[in-house]
Amino acid sequence: MNTGFAELHIDKVRRAFGETVALRDLDLTIKGGEFVALLGPSGCGKSTALNCLAGLLPLTGGQILMDGRRIDTLPPERRGFGMVFQNYALFPHMSVRRNVAFGLSMRKVAKAERERRVDEALRLVQLTDHARKFPAQLSGGQQQRVAIARAIVLEPALVLMDEPLSNLDATLRIEMRTEIRRLHQSLGLTTVYVTHDQEEALALADRLVVLRDGLVQQVGSPEEVYAHPANRYVAGFMGYRNLLSVALSSSDGGTATVTGDGFTMTGVNRDGLTGGEAVAAFRPTDVTVADEEGENTVRASVEVVEYHGREQAVEARLPGGEALHVRTGSRLAPGDDVLFHVPRERVLVFAP
Ligand code: ATP
Numbered sequence: 001m002n003t004g005f006a007e008l009h010i011d012k013v014r015r016a017f018g019e020t021v022a023l024r025d026l027d028l029t030i031k032g033g034e035f036v037a038l039l040g041p042s043g044c045g046k047s048t049a050l051n052c053l054a055g056l057l058p059l060t061g062g063q064i065l066m067d068g069r070r071i072d073t074l075p076p077e078r079r080g081f082g083m084v085f086q087n088y089a090l091f092p093h094m095s096v097r098r099n100v101a102f103g104l105s106m107r108k109v110a111k112a113e114r115e116r117r118v119d120e121a122l123r124l125v126q127l128t129d130h131a132r133k134f135p136a137q138l139s140g141g142q143q144q145r146v147a148i149a150r151a152i153v154l155e156p157a158l159v160l161m162d163e164p165l166s167n168l169d170a171t172l173r174i175e176m177r178t179e180i181r182r183l184h185q186s187l188g189l190t191t192v193y194v195t196h197d198q199e200e201a202l203a204l205a206d207r208l209v210v211l212r213d214g215l216v217q218q219v220g221s222p223e224e225v226y227a228h229p230a231n232r233y234v235a236g237f238m239g240y241r242n243l244l245s246v247a248l249s250s251s252d253g254g255t256a257t258v259t260g261d262g263f264t265m266t267g268v269n270r271d272g273l274t275g276g277e278a279v280a281a282f283r284p285t286d287v288t289v290a291d292e293e294g295e296n297t298v299r300a301s302v303e304v305v306e307y308h309g310r311e312q313a314v315e316a317r318l319p320g321g322e323a324l325h326v327r328t329g330s331r332l333a334p335g336d337d338v339l340f341h342v343p344r345e346r347v348l349v350f351a352p
Pocket of ligand 1: 017020021022040041042043044045046047048049196
């Protein structure tokens with residue numbers, strides 16, 4: 001396994017474009033061999049962070065240290081990182097094999113060694129049989145495999161991937177995701193992966209960094225970020241589609257009871273609130289149809305039902321007019337007046 005370094009320290013890295021601060025004091029330590037995903041919506045600064053790491057953008061402030069040595073002052077080629085982009089960026093007039101060999105040729109790696117490494121990289125991305133083809137003769141997924149082979153053949157200390165799967169259709173995207181995970185497991189290449197797709201980030205990464213407006217919102221394992229989002233914003237991004245406006249009526253230890261328009265709920269008091277306005281956050285999959293009134297039951301009228309195979313995605317209307325999103329195996333129909341239930345440990349109460 002080539003991990004290249006023990007620790008990459010991104011130390012208060014800042015990047016501004018005129019008045020716009022794209023990245024605010026990003027602090028992050030990446031361990032050799034780790035797969036880190038930078039996750040956030042369009043404009044949150046994730047590509048800026050990647051480009052700063054790659055050396056394609058100079059920093060406005062802060063520094064980047066690899067095992068204690070500053071690297072942010074080095075030009076991109078001297079950092080020796082591999083890059084994989086959304087648009088593949090292959091040479092159209094070169095065969096797959098020559099595309100993959102290109103970086104090694106530039107580095108004057110001897111022919112025998114070059115051939116051996118190209119063969120190995122093509123085998124890893126399962127393109128051995130396509131080596132003589134040209135990019136235009138390949139599917140999008142195959143082209144992206146070439147781009148990945150071209151990056152890993154150089155055995156880089158760090159692989160940087162910027163939304164590499166976003167040009168692929170849904171099925172291929174999931175297939176390639178598994179491929180990337182498998183490659184990472186077998187090669188252990190330290191990877192920083194930029195995506196706006198939380199599912200992709202959860203599936204791939206050892207650690208997630210959730211960004212908003214250039215600021216880190218949460219760093220944690222997929223399990224941590226999924227089950228314990230740090231704030232309302234991360235919760236919304238992690239699939240807590242129900243973000244109901246409520247008022248805190250009482251709090252007791254880690255528990256809060258909140259009141260919305262026509263319902264009362266008890267949940268986990270994530271922000272230690274003692275009163276005032278709040279948001280009750282929970283996932284559509286945590287809502288079930290209740291048999292009888294009780295703790296955390298809410299009545300809502302079903303408006304839209306989408307068929308999703310084993311489940312239905314339901315949008316219902318709460319008494320106060322807010323939408324309630326439900327994912328359920330129960331068969332519901334528009335117009336049904338339904339009593340729903342959310343377990344208290346699944347309701348997170350945040351500051352608004
Ligand atoms: P996307 O997924 O859409 O690429 P992102 O999260 O990668 O979004 P960035 O591209 O890093 O976001 O942009 C962060 C912020 O910096 C945005 O407000 C963007 O408008 C701004 N920005 C990025 N590049 C430039 C530039 N070259 N000149 C001016 N502003 C820029």
